Amino acid sequence: MLKKIALLAIGGAFATTAFAAADHSDLFKADDLVKYRQSIYQVMSAQANVLGAMAKGEIEFNAEELHERSMNIGNAAKLLGETYKPKTKDVKESNMLAVAWEDSDGMAEKGKAFGENLQALIAASGEPGFDEKQARPAVAKLLKSCKACHDDYRAK
Numbered sequence: 001m002l003k004k005i006a007l008l009a010i011g012g013a014f015a016t017t018a019f020a021a022a023d024h025s026d027l028f029k030a031d032d033l034v035k036y037r038q039s040i041y042q043v044m045s046a047q048a049n050v051l052g053a054m055a056k057g058e059i060e061f062n063a064e065e066l067h068e069r070s071m072n073i074g075n076a077a078k079l080l081g082e083t084y085k086p087k088t089k090d091v092k093e094s095n096m097l098a099v100a101w102e103d104s105d106g107m108a109e110k111g112k113a114f115g116e117n118l119q120a121l122i123a124a125s126g127e128p129g130f131d132e133k134q135a136r137p138a139v140a141k142l143l144k145s146c147k148a149c150h151d152d153y154r155a156k
């Protein structure tokens with residue numbers, strides 16, 4: 001049950017808090033927020049690479065490992081929301097496109113799809129008998145939702 005609640009927060013991290021208008025905490029400098037954000041994505045990417053390699057059969061399939069790694073993505077993603085502060089807009093090192101700030105609803109939609117796909121993968125991989133055949137489409141769907149957001153909102 002607790003897991004479910006935590007999972008629901010993942011999609012929400014993008015969908016609702018990502019562009020929280022109230023900038024009530026000022027704990028981080030803009031430059032540091034961008035480094036923080038990019039580091040979170042690096043953590044997510046390391047996990048996602050394992051999922052991808054497992055789904056492709058490049059490394060040995062292990063359902064428990066895949067489940068843990070997908071949870072890691074969710075746990076990291078939960079921290080993203082607080083890095084999306086408007087003051088990061090002008091940070092040179094950020095590869096986020098200006099259009100993402102103008103179209104925050106569109107980006108939140110991509111975040112929501114990502115959260116749903118991740119939630120589905122976490123749930124499925126936690127079931128007994130989860131195998132490579134099931135993993136392949138579920139992982140592909142998740143990775144596509146990473147790319148879908150990058151295509152529209154991240155500089156190449």
Ligand code: HEC
Pocket residue numbers: 014034037038039041042044045048073093094095096097100107108110111114142143145146147149150153154
């Ligand atoms: C809702 C949009 C969205 C989703 C979903 C998303 N990303 Fe990103 N990602 C971004 C944006 C925006 C940036 C650029 C951040 C910046 O530079 O300020 C980024 C940057 C990155 C980076 C580069 C980090 C760096 O060091 O500069 C990696 C790697 C990455 N994302 C991986 C992933 C992976 C893996 C997933 C899925 C598991 C994912 N992203 C899902 C929007 C998204």
